[in-house]
Amino acid sequence: MVNLQNWRRPLESLVLSGGAILVGLLLFGIFCALVGANPFAVYASIWKAAFGQWSTFQNTLIRAAPLMLSFLCTALPARLGLVIIGNEGALVIGGLGAVLMGLMLSYGNLVPSPEQLAEPLGMSPLVIQIAMALAGMAAGGLWIMAVGALRHYRAVNETISSLLLNYIAIALLNHLVGGPIRDPASLNKPSSFSLAEAVMLGNIPGTRVHWGLLYGIIACIISYILIQRTTFGFSARVAGGNIRAARIAGLPVGKLTLIICFLAGSCAGLAGMVEVAAVQGSANESLNVGYGYGGILVAFAARHNPLAAILISLLVGGILASGGILQRTHNLPDATVLIFQGLIFLCVLYSDSLYGRFGIFKEKPMTAQPPAPPTTPGQEPVVIS
């Protein structure tokens, strides 16, 4: 898949992204030192909590799964030049949709009575899981498709509208689990009724990691193929590069926008389904725990490349997984993780300005070679309008 004539640009990308992450790590160390924690001990803790042992690495994998899916919610529209950050909202709505579907198919009621709870309808768990995944994807997809439609038909700024929809989604979740679909047994943390053990997504054999990880990896690979190897992906990239040229070439820009936004939202919705069906077991406020912002960070750090995102998701998942140990052993508050993410994000953005500054990555002038075909799997910097 790698075009050997063009190795310098991917390498430049790799070096700059990796360098940015290292500089972010360094700045975070300085921050730790400033607030009185020993940076080397903090690094060691993060390493141990996130990657050091197989038992703790599994925590990282569990967190990486929703990040890979949430990442696609920002990365796919980025191909069209849209900056969509409604990951959190689509994830919440997807999780909500999945729970509602799961309860409906299991008990025939969103608020099952004790009799209904005692006697489930007995539908096959596999069918219920598939229906839940579809419901989550449809709900999240429509949520982000609305953002795309507003962008296309009303020129509403997609970044702002998708962010507003995050807040609206969370309000909707709080409203529903606080009243209409609340399980009276959930006292301190209002939740919907729980899904039966049988319909939950199991773990990959021999691990504590649920099957959601596989969903994430498959979704990233499919997206990579879709964007880089199909006519559809090519049209999307053309429209993202120059929308007027795309219109003149007769590409259906509106349709592309709606479809891509639907796909993007459905990935985040699937992340929500995975969270409820593999981790939470019900819909509650724990659905919005930062996978949305994490996914955005992954998208920019991976430069919207789905294959790179699989690796970066592991990194960010590791950062999220180490939050607890930072609090316990170094007495650093949860927000430390946010600062860490913010610093890496800022460094990654700065590294964009360094492209072309280092002579070693310059392409050699080509003499005999024809110009690279447009479908080269290059990691060209995405043009964001």
Add this chain to the structure above:
Amino acid sequence: MSAETATTEALGWLGVPLAVIAGTMRGGTPFLFVSLGECLTEKSGKINLGLEGTLLTGAMSAYGISLITGSPWLGVLVAGLAGCFLGAIHGWLSQQLRVNDVAVGIAMIIFGSGIAFFFGKPFIQPSAPLLPTINLGGANLPPALQAALQISPLFLLGLAIAPLMQWFFRSTRWGLFIRAVGDSPEAARAMGVSIFKVRMLSIIAGSFLAGIGGASLSLYYPGLWTERISSGQGLMAVALVIFARWNPIACLWASLLFGGAQALGPALQSVGVQEGYYLFNAAPYVLTLVIMIFTCSPQRSLVGAPGALGKENA
């Protein structure tokens, strides 16, 4: 929330419109400062989504300083300075080649809220001295009504800044520089104006105002520090500036409208409408979205929009 509860408990359903009107001034104050800050920033041709983080950092630092020193006004000043610090990062980074200002804004939301939550952890419980208020109501009014008519000096300050900023843009040399840089950077460069410097200063000054907006949250209304204190007001301000067509006076009216929308949820809750509490609390977000749907149009670019907004760094 408590003031609204008191108002409406005493006056019943009549209290709802009253609480909403009081909310326009109380809840509108942070919107006013953030939207004026964003307006100044966007006039220079850059967008700053990170004001959400600035608002949180401002709220936290104002509350913390007021708690430690006992002087809320010092808190307001430090909130503004903390805003300047975040603004300087945004201003420098968003002007680098190929760096997108929207993306920097998202990173600054994460970073700014991280800073606010990290250093704000010890300030969640204790109560700090708040800013003094000016009572508009006479002594013969019921106490509930008096509570609703307490005006913050910060609101009056914002009230004064809006027309001043309008005058600044229209009639001063520096105002002209900012508009030139925002509308056509090439022309500004030909005039010998440093685009980098003007944008940097505009972004820093805008962030100063947003920091003060944060101070009005924690030191005036609701007058406490929690991690959910801003819940997206910094972002709504960005939409509000579009709605206000980059006009400082219009920002003032729009802020009052948003402040009122925000007071709706708590006001209804206090008269016993528990049902849709969270939904009513989402009113400002829905309002923002609806306003954007009606004011934007794909056929024409918005009247008053700075020409360089959303363009890449040259």
